[in-house]
Amino acid sequence: MADNIIQDEIEAMTKRLRLPHIRRSYYDLALSARAQRWDPMEMIRLLLEIELKGRNASTLEIRRIAANLPSNRTLEGFDSSISSIPNRTIMGLSNLEWVRLKRTYWFLVLLERVRAFWRRHLQVLESKQVSG
Structure with missing residues (x-):
């Protein structure tokens, strides 16, 4: 019961703080961290790394669209x-x-x-x- 309340609070906070990549991955990462007894600092670092990578990917995609460049293509296609x-x-x-x-x-x-x-x-x- 308490986990659901905390989970709802985290969802609301990550939504309010505009952290979509953390919102999508925090729960699975928290389960892994608990099972493997990670240091809390390591979990925070991983969450921030996930958010940073996600934002970088989103920024590249937005810039690609704004520049009217075709989507990522390979020579195979x-x-x-x-x-x-x-x-x-x-x-x-x-x-x-x-x-x-x-x-x-x-x-x-x-x-x-x-x-x-x-x-x-x-x-x-x-x-x-x-x-x-």
């Missing part, structure tokens, strides 16, 4: 059929071996192809605006 860059080149660049070997030639080739790609698309858009 990349459709190479719509790219003018050969798949072999993309896979070669993805392992970053060229950076370690200090070979920037392929990177410059990639930049040139990307620039040419966007230049073509801008020319198409400009021609549509002029004719439209």
Whole structure:
């Protein structure tokens, strides 16, 4: 009974203090801490670490959305059929071996192809605006 009252108080306090990540994880962490007889300072440190990591992740996501960047994507989900860059080149660049070997030639080739790609698309858009 007393645990439920304390739990409700903690829920209310973390909500009021805007600590959503602590609110989601404190109960499981408290059970583990009690079972393993952790030092209270260690539990507080872990809770603050969880909140800090959660806030950092939330901040990155908010900034990504504000910048109109696509969601986190990987090369596995990349459709190479719509790219003018050969798949072999993309896979070669993805392992970053060229950076370690200090070979920037392929990177410059990639930049040139990307620039040419966007230049073509801008020319198409400009021609549509002029004719439209």
